[in-house]
Amino acid sequence: MDYVKGIFKARPNRFIAEVEVDGNLEIAHVPNTGRCKELLVKNAIVWLKPSDNPNRKTKFSLHFVENNGVLVSLYSQQANSIVYDAVVEGKIKELLGYNHHQREKSVDNSRIDIYLENSNGDSCFVEVKGVTLIIDGEARFPDAPTERGAKHLRELIKLKKEGNRCCVFFLIQHPAGEFFRPNWENDPIFSQTLNEAYAEGVEILVYRCDNQLSGIELIPEPLDFDLGKSLTNRIVDN
Incomplete structure (x- = not known):
């Protein structure tokens, strides 16, 4: 349609x-x-x-x-499907080598977006976050406080300590995003928890998607990130 x-x-x-x-x-x-x-x-x-x-x-x-002349995807749940399809199609180099792919793996009281496993039984949990807020070319997440997001990070920390591979995947759904940083100004709790997760060995992956009315695809080139606070706060607007 x-x-x-x-x-x-x-x-x-x-x-x-x-x-x-x-x-x-x-x-x-x-x-x-x-x-x-x-x-x-x-x-x-x-x-x-x-x-x-x-x-x-x-x-x-x-x-x-x-x-600003580009299409921004606001369908946040679609980010999970975009990343999952890209994993299955081998477009994400950091997540190659897994032959079992599963959507929404239940863990304790949470559901992690993607579960991967290889032939040796090694597991990988991937939590996906769609990002639309852009400030001076930096993609920021979240744009509103999210207790649920911090809860997912704590769950990944627990899983990592139990010996699993864990990743937070930030999919930038605004073409102007060239870099990722947590949104300390809007949600210091999530931002601090993300730092703690990274220190515990939870990986951070950042990619961008190409938005067209005919379809959305992940661009198979990872972007950089910085977990510290930013000195600039100029939002990209119309």
Whole structure:
């Protein structure tokens, strides 16, 4: 099904947006619980996926927003699928050599996004985070405090101490992102926990995706990161 072009008007709450489509005001589901304030600004061009479910409360889902001439993917859960498909297709060099691939592995009271295992029984847990906030070319996560995100990091630390390989995978869903840094200003707890995880041996992988209305693909070139605080705070906006 093709995307429908719309004009963003307002976001009454984190789950829905008011958008103008062909001169009519429509309600669209926002599949991203982040703030996205620098992206969802009034009159921004958005791209909507229509729903054919007659029981749904919203007629559309908001998948993309145009920002500085590029498409930014707001479908945060899609990040998991993009990374999983890239692992299976051998596009992520750090995650080659695994012949068992599984989505959503339950561990204690958490679910880790991707579980990998090789023929020797060696395991790897991968937690995926989609990133849309860009400040001076730096991709920052999270754009709003996330207790759940910090919980996942603590779970990875525990798994690493038990002898497993563990990774946090930051997928930059905004083409302007060239580098990754945790968002100390918005969530110092997550940022500090990420530092602790890295010190314990949890790996950090950063990649970017190519967003097109015809499809989204991971670009198989890793990006650098810095876990310290930044001195700049200029947000990329319209």
